[in-house]
Amino acid sequence: METAIETQNLKKYFGDIHAVDGIDLKIPKGSLFGVLGPNGAGKTTTIRMLSTILHPTSGDAKVLGFDITKEASEIKRRIGLCPQELVIYPRLTARENIHLIAQMHGMAKKDYKERTDDLLGKMNLLDRANSLVKGFSGGMKRRVNVLMAVVHEPELLFFDEPTAGLDPQSRRVVWDFIRDFQERECTIILTTHNMEEADDLSDELVIIDHGRIIAQGTPDELKGKLGEGDILEFKIKEIEQRDEIIKLAKTLDFVRWGKPVGKHRIVLNALDGLRRVSEIMDVVKVKMEDISVRKNTLEDVFIDLTGRRLRD
Amino acid sequence: MELKKEPKVTKQLWYLTIKNFKSMIRELSQLIWIFGYPLVFILLMRFAYGLETYNIFAPGIIILAPIVLISQLAGHFADEKESGTLQRLITTPVSRQTILLSGLFSQLIVAAIQIVIILLLSLLFGAHFDSNANIFLLFFIPFLVAFLSLGFGLLLASIVKTAGSAAGLAWFIILPLQFLGGILSVEPIIEFIPTSLASEAMSAVMLDGSIEFDLVGLNLIYIAIWSLILIIIGILLFQRKTAIL
Numbered sequence: 293m294e295t296a297i298e299t300q301n302l303k304k305y306f307g308d309i310h311a312v313d314g315i316d317l318k319i320p321k322g323s324l325f326g327v328l329g330p331n332g333a334g335k336t337t338t339i340r341m342l343s344t345i346l347h348p349t350s351g352d353a354k355v356l357g358f359d360i361t362k363e364a365s366e367i368k369r370r371i372g373l374c375p376q377e378l379v380i381y382p383r384l385t386a387r388e389n390i391h392l393i394a395q396m397h398g399m400a401k402k403d404y405k406e407r408t409d410d411l412l413g414k415m416n417l418l419d420r421a422n423s424l425v426k427g428f429s430g431g432m433k434r435r436v437n438v439l440m441a442v443v444h445e446p447e448l449l450f451f452d453e454p455t456a457g458l459d460p461q462s463r464r465v466v467w468d469f470i471r472d473f474q475e476r477e478c479t480i481i482l483t484t485h486n487m488e489e490a491d492d493l494s495d496e497l498v499i500i501d502h503g504r505i506i507a508q509g510t511p512d513e514l515k516g517k518l519g520e521g522d523i524l525e526f527k528i529k530e531i532e533q534r535d536e537i538i539k540l541a542k543t544l545d546f547v548r549w550g551k552p553v554g555k556h557r558i559v560l561n562a563l564d565g566l567r568r569v570s571e572i573m574d575v576v577k578v579k580m581e582d583i584s585v586r587k588n589t590l591e592d593v594f595i596d597l598t599g600r601r602l603r604d
Numbered sequence: 605m606e607l608k609k610e611p612k613v614t615k616q617l618w619y620l621t622i623k624n625f626k627s628m629i630r631e632l633s634q635l636i637w638i639f640g641y642p643l644v645f646i647l648l649m650r651f652a653y654g655l656e657t658y659n660i661f662a663p664g665i666i667i668l669a670p671i672v673l674i675s676q677l678a679g680h681f682a683d684e685k686e687s688g689t690l691q692r693l694i695t696t697p698v699s700r701q702t703i704l705l706s707g708l709f710s711q712l713i714v715a716a717i718q719i720v721i722i723l724l725l726s727l728l729f730g731a732h733f734d735s736n737a738n739i740f741l742l743f744f745i746p747f748l749v750a751f752l753s754l755g756f757g758l759l760l761a762s763i764v765k766t767a768g769s770a771a772g773l774a775w776f777i778i779l780p781l782q783f784l785g786g787i788l789s790v791e792p793i794i795e796f797i798p799t800s801l802a803s804e805a806m807s808a809v810m811l812d813g814s815i816e817f818d819l820v821g822l823n824l825i826y827i828a829i830w831s832l833i834l835i836i837i838g839i840l841l842f843q844r845k846t847a848i849l
Contacts, residue, residue: 343695344695345691345694365697368695368696368697373692373695375688375691377688379689379692380689383626383630383631384626388626392619392620393692395611395616396611396620396696396697396698397611397696397697398611398615398697424630
């Protein structure tokens, strides 16, 4: 299979801060590849290096077969970047903002006009196409932000937290749009700290923490590593009892693992957890403030690997 | 997926210039600054001091108009950096030089419109124009000052991080140019600074209809040299500031 992105020991240091600390990636063409990690994990820095707006401190990276430092202009002609922030011109209309990016890529006028209208329609923005963006709601601005990244039909698209701050309805619109785009043989790199987004959209993903890859695989593979049990999350009052509760719970043969999360929470993985909560309660003999049971998520994978939540 | 043709630099430059121009004229505060600042001086001199005084100062006020471009240009680039749009553009196949040139060109279009309007307003409020005054020079002298302002604007753009600080710091350039150059006084305090040279040339052309080389041509050459040096330094500093690290 052809490779869209290949990095070897890619690093970016800002003084003493190791933002990206040796990342090795091999992303096949045509895939929707997720990069999941908490804020400050190094996701955006990685994207910025791969989209040629930041030079790496060391390491090698090739994007669509071109070196990111020596052949940046070739890469720029083939990629689209949807930045995390709302990077739009407020005193241009939605249509003018999108046209501008198409014009920078040298698209023919007829093509970009047709395509812009088509895209605006898909994002439910056609009726506001000629309004200045400064009067748009946050969700509408974010949709324009996305359209500016895709208007020129790039071979490779970087979506950096494309739905950050969006309401659930707008988030669904963007997700559907991203899925639709991938069907056109485009490779998509999606960074997110939203586990639902990563799980729902990615064919394959990496989990990054402190500038390093700590897990890689398909969402199902990663969740599968935690075992088949349910996730039970307990909220406790007495934090000093945390370790003791985990120790006691693990004495039960159906409890596969347990981890403290933050100061007041414990996460246990237990087979048939929903039916057997009472058995756990009998053993640990501590009053719980709150109990929830759910299936494995990518967040649990992250908790298992780091002992922290994605949003900690 | 089919790769599109290599984009043409001239087209990119044109589209970016239009984009900058539209952004500028759609902001009321910028329009007030560009046209209101010189207009205030016209009205003050004309109605507070009378026609005789106004006639003496009118050439200087016309020179004053394009000086507002210092904060305009610095603010434009600071805004592009601050909002991330500069970086977004850099991920497309457009060069930093084209982005920079488009910023200069859009300001020059504004300057041309501004100068024509200020000249017409000066005439409307009764400023004296010698019957032999060279129309081309009446436009060209303040337009050359616009180049000079862009040079200062680029220098400022390479220092500031926000549009707000650009607007504030610009006064440390505008006020000395304005007062030391004798734009609003009878005699310049420092004769060799470019605004003093421009004001002298403008007065000679406008009030006396002169096209003498010593008074007009030589002064314009000095201003052109000042502008060129500032623009070159400004471009170098700005490119260093926006270099990919």
